[in-house]
Amino acid sequence: MTRHARLAVVASGRGRNLQAIQHTIEQGGLDATIVGVFSNRRRAPALAFAADRGLHHFALKPKRFHDRAAFDVALAEAVAAVDPDWVILAGYMRILTPKFIDRFSGRLVNIHPSLLPAYKGLDTHARALAAGETVHGASVHIVTDELDAGPVIRQGYIHTADDDTPETLGERVMSRVEQQIYPAALAELSSGRVVYRDGGIIRDGQPQKEAPNDCYDAD
Structure with missing residues (x-):
């Protein structure tokens, strides 16, 4: 893809790679925009960083879903809603099921x-x-x-x-x-x-x- 890239970032923890990516964007080293930051933890520092930068951010609680696949379907829907070119895993501490991986096949990076x-x-x-x-x-x-x-x-x-x-x-x-x-x-x-x-x-x-x-x- 040669157009200005839309990145959705999925993270569970501190978000240090998220910070590095955003810093590179701000410094002009990456022609992209982070269109959303998503997490399985409401208090993840990555979400706090996103909020501080004015980035769209969203958390889903795994316990609200009856199994891992159902959670991944809901997470995939939330990510797809921001229309990303690339979905970036940045310290995401859950193993993804095919329900998520297949949705973004070829566009999912870790x-x-x-x-x-x-x-x-x-x-x-x-x-x-x-x-x-x-x-x-x-x-x-x-x-x-x-x-x-x-x-x-x-x-x-x-x-x-x-x-x-x-x-x-x-x-x-x-x-x-x-x-x-x-x-x-x-x-x-x-x-x-x-x-x-x-x-x-x-x-x-x-x-x-x-x-x-x-x-x-x-x-």
Whole structure:
């Protein structure tokens, strides 16, 4: 898509990637507008940030629905109402069902805190440290029905330190990697430089064989 992109962001927590995306928009690095921020938690700091920026925001309580699929149908309806080009998962802490994923097939983007395909799922920082990894990072990918298995658009990494804990490593991955590569990947998608087609990524008109993977160690 080459037009000014409409982004709907779905978040559960602090919304630090949401903040990075909005900051990039405000600085002119991403030709887009966040047309809505949605959450499963009414008191999510991400919603407070949206309110502070004057962005449309909306929360749904999962307990009001008889199962996960029913909740996802309602959430999808709320998101679809703002007519997004892209639906952006930014720290959304629920596993989506096909009821939501299929509604936005090919337009649903997530960031995962590992260098996929390594360490799908939870506790990625602890698992990377336990395995003795010397580098660790994050991946922006298209969401498919298989968890953390959609094609990767862009990655970034840092080197681990001998005294790292899951918390210190996670903080550095968030601040140095995630908040850099997520806006960058969205800019590529919204400009049309990167396209999701036939289950893969097309970059600059050619099938992407390997996602860009840049180092974000501090100078």
